[in-house]
Amino acid sequence: MVVTYLSRKMLQHSFAGTVYHFQKVPPLSYRGRFGVYVHIPFCRSKCSFCPFYKEIYSEEACSGFMEAVVREIEECDVQGVAKWIYFGGGTPNTLPVHDIVRIKSAVGNKMTVEAVGIELLPALIQRNYLQELKANGFTKVSIGIESFGHHILQATGRTLTKNDHPQEMVAFARSIGLWVNVDLMVGLPAQSGATFLEDIRKAGVVRPDQITIYPFMVIRGLHTPAGIPSRRQFRLIEQAGELLAANGYERKNIWTFARGQDLYDS
Numbered sequence: 001m002v003v004t005y006l007s008r009k010m011l012q013h014s015f016a017g018t019v020y021h022f023q024k025v026p027p028l029s030y031r032g033r034f035g036v037y038v039h040i041p042f043c044r045s046k047c048s049f050c051p052f053y054k055e056i057y058s059e060e061a062c063s064g065f066m067e068a069v070v071r072e073i074e075e076c077d078v079q080g081v082a083k084w085i086y087f088g089g090g091t092p093n094t095l096p097v098h099d100i101v102r103i104k105s106a107v108g109n110k111m112t113v114e115a116v117g118i119e120l121l122p123a124l125i126q127r128n129y130l131q132e133l134k135a136n137g138f139t140k141v142s143i144g145i146e147s148f149g150h151h152i153l154q155a156t157g158r159t160l161t162k163n164d165h166p167q168e169m170v171a172f173a174r175s176i177g178l179w180v181n182v183d184l185m186v187g188l189p190a191q192s193g194a195t196f197l198e199d200i201r202k203a204g205v206v207r208p209d210q211i212t213i214y215p216f217m218v219i220r221g222l223h224t225p226a227g228i229p230s231r232r233q234f235r236l237i238e239q240a241g242e243l244l245a246a247n248g249y250e251r252k253n254i255w256t257f258a259r260g261q262d263l264y265d266s
């Protein structure tokens with residue numbers, strides 16, 4: 001469910017000053033079993049590698065977005081079971097947790113929901129944010145670490161790079177019953193094979209339920225060159241797989257490694 005009048009602009013680069021408002025669209029009509037993806041279009045800064053639709057967070061834009069997205073959900077004609085709802089972005093945790101819960105409740109009023117997941121920027125994760133997610137029925141979190149190297153993230157323009165205690169953060173989330181995925185990337189501009197493999201070793205120590213390793217996809221219109229050529233990125237994922245297997249992670253698909261059967265499978 002998205003604020004649909006913006007969809008044409010999805011892959012454009014400048015959204016500064018976007019005004020969100022509800023616009024009636026042909027009624028969405030679903031029956032049966034399905035998944036729901038809610039796109040939160042705000043970030044604190046824009047990473048140069050990221051092609052997803054986002055703009056810099058402002059309270060004003062967020063308040064327009066909230067009214068529009070909740071109304072769109074309320075007006076849609078959906079009945080059945082959502083196997084999952086995932087909040088992605090952008091950075092869902094730029095929003096206060098009560099806004100996220102408000103959207104989740106609007107979806108929950110329409111249908112039965114089984115799993116609820118959310119993507120989180122590590123530097124904005126607080127313990128009480130995780131606790132409130134859990135108290136409101138969230139079951140899975142996906143943390144966009146990308147790399148443990150501050151300088152590697154800084155080179156992408158990400159301004160909030162603080163991620164001092166990833167192991168504690170993941171352990172805390174798991175201790176309150178949240179299932180945790182960590183996203184890493186291979187091929188970022190300032191990355192080398194050696195720094196990437198160091199990230200994999202660290203991720204094995206941090207021990208989330210799942211580790212997802214995205215090769216850097218250079219989407220048309222992005223002007224950021226990959227730090228590692230594409231073929232080598234895939235060879236490095238093979239090496240990462242061997243390191244992770246020694247840590248108890250089983251390969252689930254080309255870039256997903258998990259310690260159990262469950263997956264963050266949006």
Ligand SMILES: C[S@@+](CC[C@H](N)C(=O)[O-])C[C@H]1O[C@@H](n2cnc3c(N)ncnc32)[C@H](O)[C@@H]1O
Nearest residue numbers: 049050089090091119120121144183214216217
């Ligand atoms: C859209 S982001 C949202 C999560 C959150 N904003 C964060 O960064 O922590 C979801 C994931 O997409 C991946 N991603 C972003 N740009 C990518 C690209 N060009 N190629 C491959 N993966 C990418 C990153 O691993 C990121 O964690």
Ligand code: SF4
Nearest residue numbers: 043046047050089090
């Ligand atoms: S990777 Fe995450 S924080 Fe960076 S621009 Fe994309 S959505 Fe925003």
